[in-house]
Amino acid sequence: MSEGLGASLPIDAPRAEDRVRSVVTEGRAVRWVLTSLAIVFLALFLVLPLFTVFAQALARGWGAYLAAFREPDALSAIRLTLTVAAIAVPFNLVFGVAAAWAIAKFEFAGKSLLITLIDLPFSVSPVVSGMIYVLIFGSQGLFGAFFIEHGIQIIFAVPGIVLATIFVTFPFVARELIPLMQEQGTTDEEAALTLGASGFHAFLTVTLPNIRWGLLYSVLLCNARAMGEFGAVSVVSGHIRGLTNTLPLHVEILYNEYNFVAAFAVASLLAGLALVTLLVKSILEWRYAGDLAAGARH
Amino acid sequence: MRAGELLGLLGPSGSGKTTLLRIIAGLDFPDRGRILFGGDDATGLPVQQRAVGFVFQHYALFKHMSVADNIAYGLNARKRADRPAKAEIRRRVGDLLDLIKLSGFADRYPSQLSGGQRQRIALARALAVEPRVLLLDEPFGALDAQVRKDLRRWLREIHDRTGQTTIFVTHDQDEALELSDRVAVLDRGRLEQVGTPDEVQDNPASATVLRFLGDAIELEAIAEGGRVLVDGKPTPVAAPRGAVGPVKLFVRPWQLQFADPAESHLGGTVRASHRSQGRQRIEVAPADGRHLVVEDFDGERYAAGQPVGLRINGGYVFA
Amino acid sequence: MVDAPRPKRHFRRPSVIPGFGLTFGYTLTCLSLIVLLPLAALVVKSSEIGLSGIVAVATDPRVASALRVSFGVSLLAALTASVFGFIVAWVLSRYRFPGRKIVDAVVDLPFALPTAVAGIALASLYAPTGLVGAQLAKLGIQAAYTPLGIFIAMVFIGLPFAVRTVQPLITEIDKEVEEASATLGATRRMTLVRVVLPPLIPAVLTGFALAFARGVGEYGSIIFIAGNLPYVSEIAPLLIVIKLSEFDYAGAAAIATIMLAISFLTLLAINLIQAWSRRRFGYV
Numbered sequence: 033m034s035e036g037l038g039a040s041l042p043i044d045a046p047r048a049e050d051r052v053r054s055v056v057t058e059g060r061a062v063r064w065v066l067t068s069l070a071i072v073f074l075a076l077f078l079v080l081p082l083f084t085v086f087a088q089a090l091a092r093g094w095g096a097y098l099a100a101f102r103e104p105d106a107l108s109a110i111r112l113t114l115t116v117a118a119i120a121v122p123f124n125l126v127f128g129v130a131a132a133w134a135i136a137k138f139e140f141a142g143k144s145l146l147i148t149l150i151d152l153p154f155s156v157s158p159v160v161s162g163m164i165y166v167l168i169f170g171s172q173g174l175f176g177a178f179f180i181e182h183g184i185q186i187i188f189a190v191p192g193i194v195l196a197t198i199f200v201t202f203p204f205v206a207r208e209l210i211p212l213m214q215e216q217g218t219t220d221e222e223a224a225l226t227l228g229a230s231g232f233h234a235f236l237t238v239t240l241p242n243i244r245w246g247l248l249y250s251v252l253l254c255n256a257r258a259m260g261e262f263g264a265v266s267v268v269s270g271h272i273r274g275l276t277n278t279l280p281l282h283v284e285i286l287y288n289e290y291n292f293v294a295a296f297a298v299a300s301l302l303a304g305l306a307l308v309t310l311l312v313k314s315i316l317e318w319r320y321a322g323d324l325a326a327g328a329r330h
Numbered sequence: 331m332r333a334g335e336l337l338g339l340l341g342p343s344g345s346g347k348t349t350l351l352r353i354i355a356g357l358d359f360p361d362r363g364r365i366l367f368g369g370d371d372a373t374g375l376p377v378q379q380r381a382v383g384f385v386f387q388h389y390a391l392f393k394h395m396s397v398a399d400n401i402a403y404g405l406n407a408r409k410r411a412d413r414p415a416k417a418e419i420r421r422r423v424g425d426l427l428d429l430i431k432l433s434g435f436a437d438r439y440p441s442q443l444s445g446g447q448r449q450r451i452a453l454a455r456a457l458a459v460e461p462r463v464l465l466l467d468e469p470f471g472a473l474d475a476q477v478r479k480d481l482r483r484w485l486r487e488i489h490d491r492t493g494q495t496t497i498f499v500t501h502d503q504d505e506a507l508e509l510s511d512r513v514a515v516l517d518r519g520r521l522e523q524v525g526t527p528d529e530v531q532d533n534p535a536s537a538t539v540l541r542f543l544g545d546a547i548e549l550e551a552i553a554e555g556g557r558v559l560v561d562g563k564p565t566p567v568a569a570p571r572g573a574v575g576p577v578k579l580f581v582r583p584w585q586l587q588f589a590d591p592a593e594s595h596l597g598g599t600v601r602a603s604h605r606s607q608g609r610q611r612i613e614v615a616p617a618d619g620r621h622l623v624v625e626d627f628d629g630e631r632y633a634a635g636q637p638v639g640l641r642i643n644g645g646y647v648f649a
Numbered sequence: 650m651v652d653a654p655r656p657k658r659h660f661r662r663p664s665v666i667p668g669f670g671l672t673f674g675y676t677l678t679c680l681s682l683i684v685l686l687p688l689a690a691l692v693v694k695s696s697e698i699g700l701s702g703i704v705a706v707a708t709d710p711r712v713a714s715a716l717r718v719s720f721g722v723s724l725l726a727a728l729t730a731s732v733f734g735f736i737v738a739w740v741l742s743r744y745r746f747p748g749r750k751i752v753d754a755v756v757d758l759p760f761a762l763p764t765a766v767a768g769i770a771l772a773s774l775y776a777p778t779g780l781v782g783a784q785l786a787k788l789g790i791q792a793a794y795t796p797l798g799i800f801i802a803m804v805f806i807g808l809p810f811a812v813r814t815v816q817p818l819i820t821e822i823d824k825e826v827e828e829a830s831a832t833l834g835a836t837r838r839m840t841l842v843r844v845v846l847p848p849l850i851p852a853v854l855t856g857f858a859l860a861f862a863r864g865v866g867e868y869g870s871i872i873f874i875a876g877n878l879p880y881v882s883e884i885a886p887l888l889i890v891i892k893l894s895e896f897d898y899a900g901a902a903a904i905a906t907i908m909l910a911i912s913f914l915t916l917l918a919i920n921l922i923q924a925w926s927r928r929r930f931g932y933v
Contacts, residue, residue, distance in 0.1 A: 260763025
């Protein structure tokens, strides 16, 4: 018995349309149903709420919208939010770079434990994050008496808000930079050192350019969370209007007072910030995917 | 292609050999032309029904399945009516493990195996479905040199024992010439030549085939009276029928021999020589600035700068 | 005779790169002051109360009900987020359609949108007078101010975790493995069930656990839509806030300890899943 097998030639490289018949995908109908399902689900659950924010904010026209920002309490909330972010973000930036340098460029015992500990704030409920500072600095707290004696107010004041914000955003920069710098290794820095650069000079001229997009990416996300944090800040702030209200807390107060237009107007500011963050984040991911830590999405 | 034969698809990267293999398997689709299995047209047949065994370059083992489950996969995938009984499947898996000499490995996972072992498991998995044709895509491409040599010999043995009709793709001439019953040389999607290793080496069908099978120098020559002349002197190379006038002569390094200037077709000075494994390669620079390599037994040594003459003992001319 | 110097076990492998002492010291200092000491305060506080005290708080009917709502609803929400998250991840990494990149970016919205903003938006959408709430009301369903509202908010907040843990793995699937399955005669459905899905299970479980942990701890996006009726739609984090405002630090610490214990167990579970997967199959 003879079995012959032949293919008529010549053959060309497979063309794009052949992919449609690929054996490694589902039928057209299944693809269509799944895609529609995913899009409808995301539109209903994620996009519609975002749309609502702007729709409600403008429900009584631009006049009412803008009036929300003329209020002194709103302005002081904006000021406080910016102040808190201006302290918390640089703090975590410096911390993140230092931690990533120590962890990524050196081998030492207990490294993975250290990484786990740095990640800890991500797995703590925001409310608990605020609470731990109340337990320390509150009037009934561990060191509360000491601070009251010396006239230092931390809880229900700006320092408490800053501390709680630093806590919840603590891992952002470190967690992006550690894998990124681990991927990059130490050869670049070693090359710079053999060429006579000082350690700090090598950091500025070799390391920093290598991590700049990852740094920007993580600072962006850190900032979004710092300005938007609600639970932790709510616990330590005391909700004193004009003094310890950040933007998210101001939104809450306005909403609870049934001042919906003003609440959504202020919320739209934060939603705008979220949109800008998403946009820049996406651009960084499309353009500079190679310069970000693999799979480091938050 | 003949039944029971081991056919090597040889070609440079990008020549379309993997694509051809994938088209035969039903993983890609031809723009035109048909795929025939025996007398049957398989062009429209989906990959699941083609009964091919495909061994992927990177093995594509199922990492979450044990070795035994990997090998049994194709049998378990059959419709209930065609599926062998559990005991029968277990027996077949055991036989195949014996065949690939990995009998104790049934319960291991692919991540616990070496590259060569994974390669053999992939082969057993493809053989388990008793394919009409076994297709191997660069079967040794991802292995280091020693393992590669051992597996080559082993694959030949397996083929001799099973008589399985097999096509394998490679870009390595030595591999194709050593393993295959017949070699098919592909270039840029065109089939240049099919023949036994001896046929393609002795009578390459085109300059492309010739170049791909080894080093060759290209010389301007004249065809006259059925002979090829270089520098006005006749060579042992016969001119193609009917060819008269300028032709291109291709000469292998071992078809050049050092000779007296009177008997030489070429002349030049020695640039350097290297010895390796009982042979020597001598680089010769002719006056026209080109670069020739002569291969010879490791005998007389040649010093750099020494003038030499070269006689052509053989070569190839294409119409 | 002199003994050859024996290699000493160092805390740190020697390196020519400078700055270890400075950066390591700074890292430890910050970590201790910002994270470890405050968390230790919680441990101190809860050890003051003791196990019996924690049990007493946990068995208080209102607290027990809040914990049940938080964990029960979060479980359901994480399940839902995992199912839809898988579909979204599959569609985004496997199919090409116009606007895919925008859809991909939208998935991260719950990460970027402040929780309070999400909270009031969801509340106004699902209120009986809201865009979606009015439609649901016609069907006799009330979402806002019920556990269903909590569920919606938790799905919102958990979805990105479910998508982003599975998506990179789907993208990395070796197409050759699927082709291998096809050449061995498997139908597309069989390839999906036997070859494609099993390796993804650890990632799906991880995403589920992350969404679950996040849902349990979530506060801002829930309190507006929940209605916060004691025994019905009051969540555990809210109870902590209430206890703190009443200066009942011990009660708040007890609830927080229970929540932390459970989220650490969840984290432990994730690590075990990943360790098992790595040992068995050589990947996470």
